Amino acid sequence: MxxxxxxxxxxxxxxxxxxxxxxxxxxxxxxxxxxxxxxxxxxxxxxxxxxxxxxxxxxxxxxxxxxxxxxxxxxxxxxxxxxxxxxTKQIETSPLLKHKALKSPKKIQIPFSEKEVDLVLNQIAYPEGFEGVRDKLIVDMFYTTGIRRTELIHLKTQNIDLSNNTIKVLGKRNKERIIPILTIVSEQIKKYLAERSSLQEVKDEEYFFLLVTGVKLNDSFVYRLINYYFSNVSEKVKKSPHILRHTFATHLLNNGADINSVKELLGHSSLASTQVYTHNSLAELQKVYNNAHPRNKK
The missing domain is CATH 1.10.150 (DNA polymerase; domain 1)
Structure with a gap:
């Protein structure tokens, strides 16, 4: 076997x-x-x-x-x-042909509020030098691009195009996609690259984000980083890179973004995956609807 x-x-x-x-x-x-x-x-x-x-x-x-x-x-x-x-014709029938998945409770992903993100990006203090500039850029990159943790870790320096304000990431199943970046993030990238060039030793040159030792990031470091900074401003139970990705999608939808555009930005293969993020935008829509419809004012 x-x-x-x-x-x-x-x-x-x-x-x-x-x-x-x-x-x-x-x-x-x-x-x-x-x-x-x-x-x-x-x-x-x-x-x-x-x-x-x-x-x-x-x-x-x-x-x-x-x-x-x-x-x-x-x-x-x-x-x-x-x-x-x-x-491959090794069997004629799958033994799981009639199997039905076990029921499991849906996990509610609660995004950060716009105020919480603003506090992390604009109010709290970051360390001086390379680490502080890198940490803030990581938070902003997650929030403004919606990339996955593994995509951020494996982002290559050569795939950052500041002339067009885009980054190219390698997503699930080796699918590449181009994501636009904001001008404010481009400016942070330039600042980070200047700090990065002052590192004593760079072992993983091809990777954009590095530890102070010059090697690429790892999963636990990125999780701890996001958890640490958002613990300063948020009481939410879960504070992770995925929640920031969720926040990116939710805030775009809340502010009128087309769901198909959000799907492309997130790198989802189907719209069903993106619809997970719509429950909060629907809550906002309900609020607007209730406040605006004439029938609700009688």
């Missing part, structure tokens, strides 16, 4: 253009299921699996305290694997 997993890994990487991180997660899920089959049924044959065995795994995961959303993600990995086996 190892050979099928290797072929599936190559399929995800080369044909589907999934990231290495996503592919690793898929393979890990399949391996965990394979180990479960070995322990519970004394059988590692993924080809001959039936749905009852998969249901037993789901029950086992639930008994271990795994959330429904995490179980759904693991089953999604299995679904993809069996679709691949169908495509």
């Amino acid at each position: 190892e050979n099928f997993k290797d072929k599936f890994r190559d399929y995800l990487l080369l044909e589907k253009n999934y990231s290495q991180h996503t592919v690793t997660a898929y393979i890990n899920d399949i391996t965990f299921f394979e180990n479960f089959l070995s322990c519970e049924f004394d059988d590692e044959n993924l080809i001959a699996v039936n749905y009852n065995q998969i249901r037993s795994w789901i029950v086992s995961l639930s008994d271990d305290g795994i959330s429904n959303s995490s179980i759904n993600r693991k089953i999604s990995s299995l679904k993809s694997f069996y679709k691949f086996l169908l495509k």
